[in-house]
Amino acid sequence: MLRFFVKRTIAIIPLVLLVSLICFALMQATPGGPVAVLTDNPMVGPEDVARIRANFGFDRPVIVQYGLWLKRVLFHGDFGHSYVTGEPVIEMIWQRLPATLELMGAAFLLAFLFGLSGGIVAALKRYTKFDSVIMLVTLFGISIPVFWLGLMSMMLFTVKWRLLPSAGMFALGVPFSVLDHLRHLLMPALVLSLLFIASWSRYMRASLSDVLAMNYINVARAKGATRGSVVFRHAVRNAAIPVLTVIALNLPALFTGSIITETIFAWPGMGRLFYDGLLRQDYTRLMGIIFIASALIAVLNLIADTIYGILDPRIRLAR
């Protein structure tokens, strides 16, 4: 198991490096380079631009710059300073990361619980009215773009029924309370999770239906195992393995979904930080976030792989 884990860990390193290299190269390839914003400013003369370029080291070859950037990141955890605010990028990210992880975690939990249980129930009641309703709802669930779902739920729950707050993490001017925080979390988390509730329950339904048709399930039934034992001890455990692959593959999507969700609901997380960076062309910030995001996704994938290896010995032993 340890060897498997170490091998997978090593495999993610080139991925993160490659993504950051590509982004770095693209950043340099922009017309005017990273200081393009300054050259448009009539108050900044060409000699100032040259000085700024030299200060930031932009006059050196891209690969050297990348090497220096990487060295600072790896050895000092230093992503440089924001072009716009001058703050260290790592601090900006550090402040925002918990909010994103909280939103993602809540959405993941909702999706996991409702998605898998919905899929199990649908598979057990296959071809009944209940099953068709779940299938129809999940069909729309996988088809609604997350930002429109956000707008519509805001329209209903905030504007029309005045049930839930539409923005931020806390009510302003009120002492902190957990309940208030959860009220703020509920709508963004639900909006972000709907896609995954829907798609995971469809996968779970398909996978469990296949497993339930297998001979060993009949054997278990013939032995006189109770319905609950057949479904949960024999069927669900095997049916969950392919679904877990899908879940692992969806983790990047959960992360990217959070950019849009955070933007709509003014949730002060990394997605929002990224979006602000895009609007202000703050390239050091964007680089830092993409680097952290790909590292985070790689780690999430690694965790998923490990769980997968624990669940299914064949995968662990095959490699």
Added chain:
Amino acid sequence: MAFSTPVLDSPAKGGSRRTVVVQTVHPLRDTLRSSPTRASRGREHNYFSSVLRRSPLAYAALIVMSLVVLGAVFAPLMSPYHKDKIDLTRQYLPPSLDHPFGTDDLGRDIFVRVMHGGRISLAVGFLAMLVALLIGVAAGGVAGYYGGWVDTVLMRAVDLMLAVPVFFVILFLSSVVSPKISIVAVCLMIGCTQWMEVARLVRAVVMTTKEHEFVDAARTLGLPDRRIIVRHLLPHTTAPVLVAVTLGLAQAIIIESGLSFLGFGVQPPTPSWGAMLQNAQSYLSDCPWIAIFPGLMICLTVVCCNVLADFLGEAMSPARRAAR
């Protein structure tokens, strides 16, 4: 018809070997195709329409999708208003007979803009999928046919792309290119991040199909690899690829709308369904129709794509065909 594809008789799918026998009748012709004869093509067509009739949901999706496409094609004829005509005396009008979807903050008719938006959104979706299809088929075909290190490299690239936070990277790219990002660039960016599924499917089918005798026969005849891949192997991938492309179309439309919604895709005043939603958030309380209708069109289109992909997958799966 895209439906009557040779793969329906694909020996690789474990179905009949009848088609292989058909080929051996004309062993010396280059066009040793594994495609069905004209008569059997007719049968395929009937098969599809009969299955379609038995699946009301797919039937409905086909009709709705056709309506959306027709609406987009004939957009200028659908309404007396012009898509970009600003009329400040008609701002924020709720839906009425005059303006079925209401008017927006600049007094433009939302209905005609939604129809025009369909042109952009569908075109971006189709073009992006075309790009993804080209890359995916090329990568998958080469990887599956040659195997070895070519395969390893290409499949590693697929794994890599699957683990990248794609939406972040696309947003980053468009901010690098913006503000004058062209629609073609949007298509290219989306296409370049959606080809992996196609590549995997094509590779899998090519790998199993190349073991058949008709490929040996083609090789014996001295056909170049390119021709073997394109004419003899790729047709067998049509069914799974068609399903993947239909799903991918839905995905591309969602990505485009998300990009445009955030302001990094199709730029105003060009209407695309996502771009029309860009400012909708500010008008949620007073004129919700600005937010409702463009989004509804995205949902409808994507639902139809998903239903049709499901249907194609079912209808083309050899196991189900045999059962019917």
